[in-house]
Amino acid sequence: MLSIGKLSKAAGVKVPTIRFYEQIGLLPEPVRTASDRRTYGEAAIRRLAFIRHARELGFSVEAIRSLLALSDAPEQPCETADALAREQLADVEAKITRLEALRAELRRMLDGDHQGPAGHCRVIEVLGDHSLCLADHRSAAPPK
Amino acid sequence: MLSIGKLSKAAGVKVPTIRFYEQIGLLPEPVRTASDRRTYGEAAIRRLAFIRHARELGFSVEAIRSLLALSDAPEQPCETADALAREQLADVEAKITRLEALRAELRRMLDGDHQGPAGHCRVIEVLGDHSLCLADHRSAAPPK
DNA sequence: CCTAGATGCTCTAGCCACTAGAGGATCAAG
DNA sequence: CTTGATCCTCTAGTGGCTAGAGCATCTAGG
Numbered sequence: 597m598l599s600i601g602k603l604s605k606a607a608g609v610k611v612p613t614i615r616f617y618e619q620i621g622l623l624p625e626p627v628r629t630a631s632d633r634r635t636y637g638e639a640a641i642r643r644l645a646f647i648r649h650a651r652e653l654g655f656s657v658e659a660i661r662s663l664l665a666l667s668d669a670p671e672q673p674c675e676t677a678d679a680l681a682r683e684q685l686a687d688v689e690a691k692i693t694r695l696e697a698l699r700a701e702l703r704r705m706l707d708g709d710h711q712g713p714a715g716h717c718r719v720i721e722v723l724g725d726h727s728l729c730l731a732d733h734r735s736a737a738p739p740k
Numbered sequence: 741m742l743s744i745g746k747l748s749k750a751a752g753v754k755v756p757t758i759r760f761y762e763q764i765g766l767l768p769e770p771v772r773t774a775s776d777r778r779t780y781g782e783a784a785i786r787r788l789a790f791i792r793h794a795r796e797l798g799f800s801v802e803a804i805r806s807l808l809a810l811s812d813a814p815e816q817p818c819e820t821a822d823a824l825a826r827e828q829l830a831d832v833e834a835k836i837t838r839l840e841a842l843r844a845e846l847r848r849m850l851d852g853d854h855q856g857p858a859g860h861c862r863v864i865e866v867l868g869d870h871s872l873c874l875a876d877h878r879s880a881a882p883p884k
Numbered sequence: 885c886c887t888a889g890a891t892g893c894t895c896t897a898g899c900c901a902c903t904a905g906a907g908g909a910t911c912a913a914g
Numbered sequence: 915c916t917t918g919a920t921c922c923t924c925t926a927g928t929g930g931c932t933a934g935a936g937c938a939t940c941t942a943g944g
Binding site for chain 2: 923
Binding site for chain 4: 599610612613616620631632633651656657
């Protein structure tokens, strides 16, 4: 049986994060010792590693909740998991596209000659120039 | 003189966001009417568009604060603004690299033959398989 | 056996950049 | 004069953790 600290090291997830995952229901409530400390078995390591891997791939907690449910019910069809993965892939691809556009504009911004006659800063100038606007008004938020 | 709603439309920033920017000090406190309504001039449109453009490029609020200060003080050297832009570019590039790796793994996940003998789901399988781990333990957070 | 430091517990608050909603005042058009 | 749009302030919520307070308990060395 593992303490939360051992589990943390075994799965590569910080202790407070494990408690947080328990709180939001990604991990089941573990058995406690007489002095109220959490104890875990091998299954917890696997489950936590699964969660970590999914988080690394950018799946949201809600998506992970579904993936875990599918993982727990082995006779379920693959479709849902596949759909979630495809959705995540589309999301990642959209972010890449967006970031590539940002990269291009940032490069353009930095590529200007740094010896113009006016003492003006190209970076500041570009930001202030409404006509160089990259995105429309609906997507004013940056790609988080 | 513009109401906050007009400014919102002119600059492409939502009304509550304008109030929020004022609260955190990105926008100066505007003159109020007798009935306490905010009124803005042309300068506010420019400043707000500047902020929006910078946000679209992914600059943090803190970075924008610096950029605005530089924009307000035209005789300052460009170096700081350039450094901020380069930092932002590096950030964007790092995110792209990371997302490309995620994309590759998601594609691999979805590329498996969907007719294996066992009824197992490749997506679930890959997530549970510790050996296919993409990232090390230090970077457990997804690229926001 | 004692003690010191590591580890555990719960609870609250903070991060970022907004967004949503309550509950009320005021404005502009018909 | 009424109706609906817009405005005001204030609080709380989002996601996915992270940090800290203040306390209890465990473990290893002496």
